[in-house]
Amino acid sequence: MTRITFDEMKATIKKAFVLAGMPEDKADICARIHTESSCDGVYSHGLNRVERYVEYIHKGWIDVNAVPILDMNLGAMEIYNGNMGPGILNAQFAMNRATEIAEKNGLGLVSLNNTTHWMRGGAYGWQAADKGFIGICWTNTESCMPAWGAKSGGIGNNPFIMAVPRKEGHIVLDMAMSQYSYGKLQVTRLKNQKLPYPGGFDNNGVLTDDPGAIEESRRILPMGFWKGSGFAVLLDIISSLLSGGLTTAGIDKFDKGSCGSCCQVFIAINPLKINTQEFIDKALGATVTQLKSSVPDRENGEVYYPGEQSMKTRNENVKLGIPVDDGVWNKVKELAGINS
Amino acid sequence: MTRITFDEMKATIKKAFVLAGMPEDKADICARIHTESSCDGVYSHGLNRVERYVEYIHKGWIDVNAVPILDMNLGAMEIYNGNMGPGILNAQFAMNRATEIAEKNGLGLVSLNNTTHWMRGGAYGWQAADKGFIGICWTNTESCMPAWGAKSGGIGNNPFIMAVPRKEGHIVLDMAMSQYSYGKLQVTRLKNQKLPYPGGFDNNGVLTDDPGAIEESRRILPMGFWKGSGFAVLLDIISSLLSGGLTTAGIDKFDKGSCGSCCQVFIAINPLKINTQEFIDKALGATVTQLKSSVPDRENGEVYYPGEQSMKTRNENVKLGIPVDDGVWNKVKELAGINS
Numbered sequence: 001m002t003r004i005t006f007d008e009m010k011a012t013i014k015k016a017f018v019l020a021g022m023p024e025d026k027a028d029i030c031a032r033i034h035t036e037s038s039c040d041g042v043y044s045h046g047l048n049r050v051e052r053y054v055e056y057i058h059k060g061w062i063d064v065n066a067v068p069i070l071d072m073n074l075g076a077m078e079i080y081n082g083n084m085g086p087g088i089l090n091a092q093f094a095m096n097r098a099t100e101i102a103e104k105n106g107l108g109l110v111s112l113n114n115t116t117h118w119m120r121g122g123a124y125g126w127q128a129a130d131k132g133f134i135g136i137c138w139t140n141t142e143s144c145m146p147a148w149g150a151k152s153g154g155i156g157n158n159p160f161i162m163a164v165p166r167k168e169g170h171i172v173l174d175m176a177m178s179q180y181s182y183g184k185l186q187v188t189r190l191k192n193q194k195l196p197y198p199g200g201f202d203n204n205g206v207l208t209d210d211p212g213a214i215e216e217s218r219r220i221l222p223m224g225f226w227k228g229s230g231f232a233v234l235l236d237i238i239s240s241l242l243s244g245g246l247t248t249a250g251i252d253k254f255d256k257g258s259c260g261s262c263c264q265v266f267i268a269i270n271p272l273k274i275n276t277q278e279f280i281d282k283a284l285g286a287t288v289t290q291l292k293s294s295v296p297d298r299e300n301g302e303v304y305y306p307g308e309q310s311m312k313t314r315n316e317n318v319k320l321g322i323p324v325d326d327g328v329w330n331k332v333k334e335l336a337g338i339n340s
Numbered sequence: 341m342t343r344i345t346f347d348e349m350k351a352t353i354k355k356a357f358v359l360a361g362m363p364e365d366k367a368d369i370c371a372r373i374h375t376e377s378s379c380d381g382v383y384s385h386g387l388n389r390v391e392r393y394v395e396y397i398h399k400g401w402i403d404v405n406a407v408p409i410l411d412m413n414l415g416a417m418e419i420y421n422g423n424m425g426p427g428i429l430n431a432q433f434a435m436n437r438a439t440e441i442a443e444k445n446g447l448g449l450v451s452l453n454n455t456t457h458w459m460r461g462g463a464y465g466w467q468a469a470d471k472g473f474i475g476i477c478w479t480n481t482e483s484c485m486p487a488w489g490a491k492s493g494g495i496g497n498n499p500f501i502m503a504v505p506r507k508e509g510h511i512v513l514d515m516a517m518s519q520y521s522y523g524k525l526q527v528t529r530l531k532n533q534k535l536p537y538p539g540g541f542d543n544n545g546v547l548t549d550d551p552g553a554i555e556e557s558r559r560i561l562p563m564g565f566w567k568g569s570g571f572a573v574l575l576d577i578i579s580s581l582l583s584g585g586l587t588t589a590g591i592d593k594f595d596k597g598s599c600g601s602c603c604q605v606f607i608a609i610n611p612l613k614i615n616t617q618e619f620i621d622k623a624l625g626a627t628v629t630q631l632k633s634s635v636p637d638r639e640n641g642e643v644y645y646p647g648e649q650s651m652k653t654r655n656e657n658v659k660l661g662i663p664v665d666d667g668v669w670n671k672v673k674e675l676a677g678i679n680s
Contacts, residue, residue, distance in 0.1 A: 074446040076416035150634035223564025230646035294490035306570035
């Protein structure tokens with residue numbers, strides 16, 4: 001396994017984006033977010049996603065020069081048209097704006113319509129938490145999962161993020177609505193392994209941990225069966241009604257790539273408007289202590305708080321370099337005009 | 341199976357609450373919410389919960405005369421002390437207040453600290469939707485589920501609700517963080533049945549659909565495995581930081597019954613501040629159509645939108661009467677001073 005330093009990966013991705021036509025300052029930010037995703041262990045939306053991102057730019061599915069424009073200002077809530085600009089930049093802008101509103105009043109909500117794939121949703125949770133804010137955000141997507149009770153796709157995989165700032169390490173949940181991603185199924189199948197827990201139905205409608213059988217049936221499992229299915233529907237329609245943008249059904253028709261013209265919601269809350277830092281430290285400390293003091297389900301096991309493993313992976317990858325697939329790395333170097 | 345009319349059930353529960361010391365107007369509202377829960381098929385938090393509720397009043401764990409008092413006003417966000425008053429009344433008040441704030445600005449958030457069990461969380465989603473608002477709410481609870489990776493309890497089952505108003509029937513998600521409730525395990529075991537899907541781990545740490553084995557190990561499964569576990573943690577700490585109240589760890593120490601001195605968050609959004617009714621109808625219509633047109637996974641199967649089955653059950657129970665367990669019904673009549 002090859003490991004690449006953070007700086008080399010970022011510089012290479014940036015070159016690829018500049019060559020694809022993105023202004024240098026924007027390419028710099030996008031390259032950082034892709035690199036941070038890989039660095040945190042979310043490989044699917046980091047380096048591995050660069051080639052497809054460049055394709056989308058070439059197809060005209062992302063307007064590298066577009067910026068979000070205010071549609072409506074309702075005080076604590078603002079609505080922006082993302083104008084099909086880079087999803088990362090639009091989402092960063094929106095979460096930042098939500099924190100600016102919350103700075104004043106404690107609470108800010110910013111929604112985006114007509115935006116594009118934000119890559120790793122967790123990035124905007126970490127962003128809010130780094131600034132000292134509670135962050136909640138979600139996006140809708142094209143349909144890619146059967147609803148509960150169906151065997152054909154009909155609902156989005158709509159990631160949902162909640163983040164709470166904490167000195168010793170933010171507490172961050174970043175979850176999509178499927179139990180596993182198709183990326184995870186592929187990786188597991190290529191290793192000739194089974195999934196740790198059932199991840200979908202096979203062509204006979206039987207719940208299975210065989211990744212290949214699920215790739216074939218396209219029946220990935222909503223997390224929590226009917227619960228994740230219902231949650232996906234509500235996240236979808238609320239993001240549309242909060243932004244005036246397309247639902248999953250509309251994104252399907254629009255048909256400009258994954259998350260083309262999707263909607264996103266960003267909520268920021270300033271916990272220091274409500275509590276003292278001492279109260280916050282105590283509340284979060286007691287929660288982490290309670291988690292850490294529960295009995296692990298296996299020998300030498302450990303119970304992690306949400307976000308803890310991302311931080312561990314980040315620290316390791318910053319020190320040792322970020323692991324890459326050689327084929328993917330060479331492809332991105334090629335897109336960056338670098339001879340391997 | 342005995343069926344009781346809505347009105348008879350409500351009147352009987354009301355008498356039981358009045359006899360327990362609750363003022364008549366408050367007893368009327370609480371009885372209605374309990375009856376509506378049973379009527380919608382949420383039997384565990386309807387009639388079946390009345391006996392325990394009365395016990396809590398007698399133990400002094402609920403102050404039947406307390407009302408929520410404003411702790412802090414931050415514009416779009418208000419924070420109230422629930423003063424250990426009846427959880428149903430506090431929650432109704434809070435969601436109603438959130439809609440009042442949202443009426444003006446589009447968005448309102450009200451949080452409660454020091455409140456008590458709200459019974460069926462979905463009630464407050466339906467309440468917001470009935471008034472034409474999008475409603476989002478959640479509560480924290482005492483710990484009752486092992487976190488992912490643990491075999492002893494440490495996290496709350498923190499229900500989470502999202503509701504969207506729709507003429508033909510609101511779209512409402514009402515989910516706790518465990519895949520199944522202990523109530524569901526008990527009912528399934530008593531019928532000598534297996535759970536439809538795995539619902540926890542047995543004493544050997546093996547995932548199982550045997551309800552009795554899970555009741556024994558106390559290792560109910562968070563929905564979506566690690567996902568529901570992480571979601572529960574974030575709902576808990578955010579409800580505490582938004583209200584200045586106790587986390588799950590604090591509720592455990594406080595030790596005054598299920599959800600004693602818990603925290604709740606209520607968000608209301610006025611979709612008509614952002615969209616025309618025509619846009620809303622189209623967006624929701626397209627989503628329901630897409631769901632309904634997916635291929636069912638079994639012959640004569642049907643794909644439901646979230647909340648649809650509650651509405652069907654409600655309509656049936658209003659027509660035929662609400663099914664009750666005779667033992668439970670007689671007990672509530674006894675508490676109401678009615679000779680069976």
